[in-house]
Amino acid sequence: MIVFLDTSALIYLLESEEPFRSRVRNRLSTLTEQDPALQLAISRLTWLEARVGPTKQNQVGLLHAYDGFFARPDLIWIELNRDVVELATAIRVSHGLRTPDALQAASCLQLGEQHLFMTGDAKFQRVAGLQVEYLN
Numbered sequence: 084m085i086v087f088l089d090t091s092a093l094i095y096l097l098e099s100e101e102p103f104r105s106r107v108r109n110r111l112s113t114l115t116e117q118d119p120a121l122q123l124a125i126s127r128l129t130w131l132e133a134r135v136g137p138t139k140q141n142q143v144g145l146l147h148a149y150d151g152f153f154a155r156p157d158l159i160w161i162e163l164n165r166d167v168v169e170l171a172t173a174i175r176v177s178h179g180l181r182t183p184d185a186l187q188a189a190s191c192l193q194l195g196e197q198h199l200f201m202t203g204d205a206k207f208q209r210v211a212g213l214q215v216e217y218l219n
Contacts, residue, residue: 084114084118084120084121084122084197084198084199085121085122085123085124085159085194085197085198085199086111086114086121086122086123086124086198086199086201086216087123087124087125087126087161087190087191087194087198087199087200087201088123088124088125088129088201089129089187089191089200089201089202089203089204089207090128090129090132090133090187091202091203091204091218092107092201092202092203092218093125093129093133093149093152094133094203095107095203095218096108096111097133097145097148097149097152098137098145098148103203103218106218107201107218110201110216110218111123114199122157122159123155123157123158123159124158124159124160124161124191124194124198125153125158125159125160125161126160126161126162126163126167126186126187126190126191127160127161127162127163128163128183128186128187128190129187130153132183133149134146134149134150137149159194161190161191161193161194163186163190166189166193167186167189167190167193168186168189170189170192170193171185171186171188171189171190172185174188174189174210178209178210180206180207180209180210184204184206184207187200187202187207188200188207188210188213191213192212192213196214198214199214199215199216200213200214200215200216201216201218202215202216202217202218203217203218203219204217205217205219
């Protein structure tokens with residue numbers, strides 16, 4: 084199984100206060116126990132979105148924490164290619180998601196059926212085929 088971390092889930096994991104940080108960590112731990120071959124994936128959009136706040140606020144330590152996460156050799160990167168953009172267009176039209184959210188959903192759907200889309204945003208539950216793990 085591949086867990087796709089939406090930007091909100093990654094922010095919860097690396098910078099949020101409790102209980103959000105523990106929700107992500109505990110869920111990932113449980114999933115890893117169930118499937119030791121579990122992999123993590125993110126989109127290039129997450130790379131941008133997650134780094135904006137720490138960069139604007141000059142939080143060098145937090146920026147290094149993100150960059151350390153992004154440097155993981157086992158991390159699967161989903162590129163914003165033509166297929167992703169075309170699917171994101173269809174998702175935006177049919178589900179009314181904002182462009183960044185449609186790009187995230189389309190990026191995750193590139194992983195096939197064995198994915199889990201981890202997010203703190205309930206609106207992704209509207210997207211057909213997206214296996215959403217809502218961290219409420």
